[in-house]
Amino acid sequence: MAEAHQAVAFQFTVTPEGIDVQLSHQALTEIYRSGVRSWKKRIIRLKNSVITGVYPASPSSWLFVVIAILATMYTRSDPSMGLIAKIQEHIPTMSTQCQAVVSAVLFSTMLWLLLIFTMRLCLKQLLSYHRWMFEQHGKMSNTTKVWVALVRIFSGRKPLLYSYQGSLPNLPVPTIKDTLKRYLESVRPLMDDAQYEHLTNLAAEFENSLGKRLQWYLKLKALWASNYVSDWWEEYIYLRGRNPIMVNSNYYGMDFLYVTPTPIQAARAGNSIHAFFLYRRKLHKEEIKPVSTVIPLCAAQCERIFNTTRTPGEETGKQTDMYTHRDIHNDNMMFLTDSDYIVVYHRGRYFRLRVYQAGRLLSPREIEFQIQRILDDPSPPLKGEAKLGALTAGDRIPWAKARKAYFSSGVNKRSLDYIERAAFFVTLDDDEQGMMGDDPAASLDCYAKSLLHGKCYDRWFDKSFSVVYYKNGKNGINAEHSWADAPVLAHLWEYTLAIDSFQLGYNAEGHCKGDVDSSLPRPQKLSWEIPPECEEQISQSLAVAQALADDVDFHVFSFRDFGKGKIKKCRVSPDAFIQMVLQMAYYRDQTTFCLTYEASMTRLFREGRTETVRSCTNESSAFIRALEVFDREQLLRLLRAALEKHQQLYRLAMTGSGIDRHLFCLYVVSKYLRVDSPFLKEVLSEPWRLSTSQTPVQQAELFDLVNYPEYISCGGGFGPVADDGYGVSYCIVGDDLINFHISCKHSCPNTDAHKFGAQVRQALLDLMQLLNPKQKEPNKTEESRPEIKKDL
Structure with a gap:
């Protein structure tokens, strides 16, 4: 076999005169180069480990501290308050001058490490501040202005990819009371009075009994682990699944x-x-x-x-x-x-x-x-x-x-x-x-x-x-x-x-x-x-x-009548706008509301992954029910309240105060303890019939959309989470384009990806018409690529 010959570095034959060894120069050269390449990578990783390990300081700052301490010694001042002399007493026999220099270097190193620890601790505390997310857009408080300045001071210069890892805060464990309150609020528009009262009683019983015990174990894990959610999330949500991962x-x-x-x-x-x-x-x-x-x-x-x-x-x-x-x-x-x-x-x-x-x-x-x-x-x-x-x-x-x-x-x-x-x-x-x-x-x-x-x-x-x-x-x-x-x-x-x-x-x-x-x-x-x-x-x-x-039904389409540019001019968050559109489209498609999943990242915390934003709220359902009843002024008030509520939920999810990961981890602990919770069992069994996610454009500077407007990606998508639901991914590209990827299953008679796509398109137009009545009615026919290039 060819690969076997390539793997042999030398050959030998036995002759009457002895063993004749024939070395393969090419193979030995490749082995040498492979070793050099491996050692280069090790050296680079070692260097980066040192730089990351001392961040936000730099390795060269050690030399600065040493020189500064040595300089003070020659001025006959003692910044160590006697510690250098103490260290000098324990140094093996050598000249007095050498002992003084070595002890000063050791003290300088300890001082440098203490400064690094202090700076990292300060940076970690600064990165734990999230109030800036809850402030009104364009209006920054004095506290936040000071915070921004301090973050810049303590962040150092030219950080590497992993420089901040040791300074990121751990994901906090929300209180049981807050999580249950937000959970009950999230399911209210989905239940009648009898169902809601039943769930409220289960939640109260859980809070006053088993919940306290499970919460204690969860806090213990949070003290010990970098992130109390991520390892269980990876294992139980992904790696323990026995169904196909395709789709x-x-x-x-x-x-x-x-x-x-x-x-x-x-x-x-x-x-x-x-x-x-x-x-x-x-x-x-x-x-x-x-x-x-x-x-x-x-x-x-x-x-x-x-x-x-x-x-x-x-x-x-x-x-x-x-x-x-x-x-x-x-x-x-x-x-x-x-x-x-x-x-x-x-x-x-x-x-x-x-x-x-x-x-x-x-x-x-x-x-x-x-x-x-x-x-x-x-x-x-x-x-x-x-x-x-x-x-x-x-x-x-x-x-x-x-x-x-x-x-x-x-x-x-x-x-x-x-x-x-x-x-x-x-x-x-x-x-x-x-x-x-x-x-x-x-x-x-x-x-x-x-x-x-x-x-x-x-x-x-x-x-x-x-x-x-x-x-x-x-x-x-x-x-x-x-x-x-x-x-x-x-x-x-x-x-x-x-x-x-x-x-x-x-x-x-x-x-x-x-x-x-x-x-x-x-x-x-x-x-x-x-x-x-x-x-x-x-x-x-x-x-x-x-x-x-x-069984997968898929529909992908580009919406080009307007994008985030026009949405922002209405002083509305583009993501909240699209989430409201999806709620409108689903209600028109199914004549009911459903539990809605929107993925939000928790990477502000160490080893953070995602949290759920429950986009179907009391405020959004109230607005949608009022669409055929109230006048424009009343609708605008309801819409603004619904959009602000969504933004508030998104901020809470990003800052570690979400609902679903906390409840999920409480459920995992209950299974470890082998105790059943009727409340948690009901919570974890609820289907996500509308699962949504935004594909962010993270490196817009790589693409020149002004001179090359056609070089835009359509984003990506995923399969439906529930057999009788929809999966929706959307990508907001530039100021004038939104791409949608909609999936469902043919086997469900109540879902249709193309029909839902049409509802999304119409909801986009209707919501913008409400926010901006001067918006012209666009041409709703599919447009060809030349027209797309012309418009862009």
Whole structure:
């Protein structure tokens, strides 16, 4: 086998004269370069660890403190108040002058460390201040002005990606009383008087009995752990799930909406794969600027972007409860050291493609050359190989059993290890996708479904992310959810799209720029020995996944009549505006209200992930019910109250005073203690029939929307959370465009993604008409790309 020959550094033969050793110069050179590269990475990480460890001070500040203390000694003053003399008494025998210098250096070091600790403690207290979020926009209090100045003073200069990690505050545990009060308020518009009274009684009983005990354990965990929610959230919400992660958990991100930088599939792959590894290099050097709002956000999730795979866990007993440890093994996250290769899927074959040669990253043109080699490879898939990826798309327990039975040794284990240890996964798809053809709206829906589930076997859904390159040059990304939340991957995706188009670019023929080293070793085709029993399991997993994929109804559309620019002119939060629109659309679609989930981040805290904003409120339901009854002035008062309520809930969620993560953790503690709570059981069983999320644009500076208005991404989306509900993702792009991704299930007779999309469009127009009566009635027909470019 070719890979076996490449792995041997020397050969030897036995002759009558003795042993003849033949060293392979090329192999030894590669080993040397690999070692040098490894040590360089260690040195960089050590240097960054030192810089991050002493932040907000700098390593050079130690020298400044030492010189200052030594200078004071020569002026015969003692800033240590006798401590230097005390230290000098315990220094081994040496000259008096040397003892004085050593003791001064030791005192200076201790003083420097104390100053660092004090500065970090002060910065942590400053970052715990969140009152600025609750102040009226444009009106900053004097306290907040002082706070901003102090944050700038204590934040130091040029922070690395992880510099703030040690200074971020821990997520606080809300009081039981506050959480229950806000919870009961959130469900009031969804219940009649009898139901609400019943739930109120359950809540009161819980607060006065079991709740106090569970809260005590939760506070104990909060004192000990960095974040009292995140580890349980990852384990119980994601890794212990036994259903398919395809559609149910994974999400996707789209390419540019109106342009394709090149129609050549291999060239698009060459540029963007190179850009992915440039981002990984910046990530390892911590050169990525910390993401911040007014204050920095936690960057812990960035550590697992690359080289990460979810591996399936097997059921070991009867599954009685998802929170009982003795009954189930959960999935695991495999996070490995840097990989110098990716795994590529094409027409049922898997290839290992090394992107480093002799210690350097291959150029985009060289990666294109290697990808084209895979596209031109005529070899057929091996027996059982073509649809192997379906195992990752089906139920987790069969995949875990198959992995243990058929992939734990031999050639199958080696090939599976290559996939799981790869930096990320790549699919070369034979289909064409994007906004195209006579029906661009329908083509976008097809594009979304392709990115969400593909053919159910041509993605590796367990990888942290898989990149899909289509035949016409379009691309997209599918991400596993347990390791991080969408904004983390979106940051990488924005960077890749921008570098691909605006820095690397293409030549006049559409190929990547640069030259090719034609001596590059060919991509290595992975080998498999799939027995008939495993093929049967692959077929069963594919059937489960295919049924799930066929049931998904998707609708993607762009709303261009107005965007955040016009919304802000009405002195309204764009997010609150869209959430109100979704409430209106759902009520018109279903003639009722429902429990609504809006994802909000808690990355203002260490290891924070998400919290829920319950967007259906008493205020929003009161406004919607009044739409056909009250006059404009009354409606505006109700609308302003509803929008302000939403903003208040969003701020509370971001600052650690949300409802759902607290109740979730109380429920986990109750299961550890093996006690039942009727109240918590009812709370956790409530379905989220409307699940929403905003895809933020985090690096607008990378895209010149003035000169290149067509270079905008359509954002991304996800599958429906409830079988009888909707999943809605929206992306506010620039001042004049809002993209929506709507999903539901065909099997539910009461939901229809296109019908709901029409309700969303109409609600947007109606709400703006209420806020701004001078708004002209737009043309509601679908518009083609030339018209879009003209308007933009």
